[in-house]
Amino acid sequence: MARWGGRARPAMQVPSPSVREAASMYGTAVAVFLVILVAALQGSAPAESPFPFHIPLDPEGTLELSWNVSYAQETVYFQLLVRELKAGVLFGMSDRGELENADLVVLWTDRDGAYFGDAWSDQKGQVHLDSQQDYQLLRAQRTPEGLYLLFKRPFGTCDPNDYLIEDGTVHLVYGFLEEPLRSLEAINTSSLRTGLQRVQLLKPSIPQPALPADTRTMEIRAPDVLIPGQQTTYWCYVTELPDGFPRHHIVMAFYYPEEAGLAFGGPGSSRFLRLEVHYHNPLVITGRRDSSGIRLYYTAALRRFDAGIMELGLAYTPVMAIPPQETAFVLTGYCTDKCTQLALPASGIHIFASQLHTHLTGRKVVTVLARDGRETEIVNRDNHYSPHFQEIRMLKKVVSVYPGDVLITSCTYNTEDRRLATVGGFGILEEMCVNYVHYYPQTQLELCKSAVDPGFLHKYFRLVNRFNSEEVCTCPQASVPEQFASVPWNSFNREVLKALYGFAPISMHCNRSSAVRFQGEWNRQPLPEIVSRLEEPTPHCPASQAQSPAGPTVLNIDGGKG
């Protein structure tokens, strides 16, 4: 989380010098260069700063995407820069970054011409032209940098072959066509050089708050570290505030609202700052050094509210487990009315940002606010959550939570590749279901999480014993993970575990920052009763499909060499 803001950056995956290095490797390839005329110019991009967001797609930086979002039109405007064009490129979106069942836009050439079309790939990776053309080409331009393609797509198209662009993570996919094709149907993505990149496509359109005049900055950086030549490194560095550093408000790391800041310094506050950098080095490049870090913008002119961070979801305990070979198993953690009643001020708290968190099997995360038994609002949702892409995200709408409200955090897991149950815990092969919410004013409540009552889980293990001829170890010395490991995962034991989690009372963790629980009985608490659920919003279908071309757009080509 070294640099976060309204702008998506390559972060540390691709140190910028390598872009040019890698690009030169492909410079010798014979490429078809296109001089493309403006093919179609329907509608127009938003006026101000046309493409505030950008990201390279492939590690070499051959493809670079810039984009903007029009919430009024419910449309994303894309600008794709193709630096080294051979016979064409594929770009698109899919559920989790796979090239099968992907929603694609394809630029391709046959011997006669070049074409731009909305396409999709089936479950075998075979590409088909889409009967409904929802990607609309606005401009194609050749520059010394490469070919720029400007096109737009509505969030939802109501075409079953199309991806629905939602809040949260979007898995962008790309592929390179090396040879001209007779037709788009000749493409099978499995035979191409392809890849994926994760982004939050629907960035919030929150104006950047003005920084106070006295804003100072402080950088916490890696001290010119030699990046290990391995795929994944977690690297921690602790620094200390100067003696007598008074209380300040951090006002930008991600952006804080104008009325709040994160307090640090001063009496009663820790003097230690810990930076954790996660190096993702997919090409296993060696000898590269790094001084990445975080720059804090802070002010001595304390704002009206201290901001706080609260942890919602499941307690880290093995009693919450996912059977193996599940494709979409849901675990849910609660922040109950009893806890919010005790811990929140009458005027409420205001959540403005959120970071969702699971380990490797997490696929979706959502936190919903419920009041008087009715779900009223989504706090944050990611239907394409990836544990490899965790961001603190500004909420598009601040969510206010009052005493007596309930916060329900549900995570969906895929354990198809596991042989044994996956239990809750700290280990990377164990699971978590957490939403770190950023809010103000700060309260004493730091942790509002739950887990199933252990007594009821014990009843479950005994039931499994009785219903199945196999013996499940329920002896007192067996740990919960050992007990889960001995469950024979037939349909009955799976369904009953699901039913147990949806019925059994819970243990609440309603804890202060000091890790001390709020006063009260927190064991064997009833599950919050929800009488009315929020319905999934039905996506708007674009009104003017008649405007869209019926087939691919033909581009004029001047064949030649680079």
Add this chain to the structure above:
Amino acid sequence: MARWGGRARPAMQVPSPSVREAASMYGTAVAVFLVILVAALQGSAPAESPFPFHIPLDPEGTLELSWNVSYAQETVYFQLLVRELKAGVLFGMSDRGELENADLVVLWTDRDGAYFGDAWSDQKGQVHLDSQQDYQLLRAQRTPEGLYLLFKRPFGTCDPNDYLIEDGTVHLVYGFLEEPLRSLEAINTSSLRTGLQRVQLLKPSIPQPALPADTRTMEIRAPDVLIPGQQTTYWCYVTELPDGFPRHHIVMAFYYPEEAGLAFGGPGSSRFLRLEVHYHNPLVITGRRDSSGIRLYYTAALRRFDAGIMELGLAYTPVMAIPPQETAFVLTGYCTDKCTQLALPASGIHIFASQLHTHLTGRKVVTVLARDGRETEIVNRDNHYSPHFQEIRMLKKVVSVYPGDVLITSCTYNTEDRRLATVGGFGILEEMCVNYVHYYPQTQLELCKSAVDPGFLHKYFRLVNRFNSEEVCTCPQASVPEQFASVPWNSFNREVLKALYGFAPISMHCNRSSAVRFQGEWNRQPLPEIVSRLEEPTPHCPASQAQSPAGPTVLNIDGGKG
């Protein structure tokens, strides 16, 4: 089942004299009569016998529907006769005959004109014009009998507001508009005189087999019975075959295939025939007499095969139960591979007709054939099953079943109006899940049904005791219905019962006509394992939506009196 065939008849609901009587009651009302020109004639109806099926919709016979089915076009052609037209009529289809969430065609008038449009009603009964016009008016014609409207609709339209016309029962709905309206949106079905009629809309297009030259008929009839002045009467009459009546084949009651007939008469066969007539008298008319009956067509020239009837589904036992307040609870009965292996000939049996059966809470019934763990074929399915409309239906395709095959019969129940569990049994307030299949050649196997193992159900009751603070009566003297009656129906007990039925071993009833089981162990049998399920077919969307009008069709009107 007095008269069944390719032709849908009013059966006994409406003795024909009342049609005219009732119609005259409305003759005095001032009605808007329409002289309607041919408004649109797109496509054409099938050539031969344009409307082989017909049925009156309302008890008075004011509305009469005729129809035909084009399986090639996947389209139903409707002809609606409106005998006494006032300001308009509604006609359509809905899940179970309700006027809310109905798919409608509306003929309505304002002060200026008359209109025909595809519409739908929302969950409050409010009518809306459909954005996609899938009912297409072909002809409108005034005759002395009344106004004839000819229109067509594809089986599936891919419009979420439209009803999908499937095999099985269709609930037709109708309503009468008494006053001209400013617009169709002014209609709320709750304020109209409305009703429903059940039909099998997609009648099979099976050619009627030629009857043998020596065919004789025998009528078993009610002896001029005075129909009781009450809504529902079941009336039974037993008749006896003459002494020495030799073996014959019944070849038409419903139609038997040319190679088979139902044997009766001769040595070893019962001499008694029992007729059961079910009088449905919704207007509680008194003083009407009836001599309805069944005419058997039989031949002494025995056909190649004796036909048989086999009962599939659930055994009649309270161990199979449905919790109260369920909207769609599924119970499943099996005819296992072990039973078919023992009882069926190597050359298989051929099912040509089927009668589905449940009691009052039944909503859907389906029987699926599985071979080697894979579902291969639907034997019969009714997604809009009504216990008030039970027919023996010819299958559109004969289904062959071989030794080792499995037949899986599932029923979906709605117990929203029940306070206690509904257990299996003979009583009208108990439930059944049965498919009586008609097949040839006849075998010894008459009953191939299952129920959950009683020992596992006993484990369930003990589990309920342990997980819930409430005491469920599991004392030895309590009957299974008493035990079910004492279960507190929380989510856990519901889900675990579902899981139990999907997991626990079964008791098989693999019985001969003599009610003696086939030799073998039939208790604690494993549930058949199904590794691959049949997918619901995705409905074809009509290719030529561009042909459909974008709005209602305007009709020319000549205002006047009848």
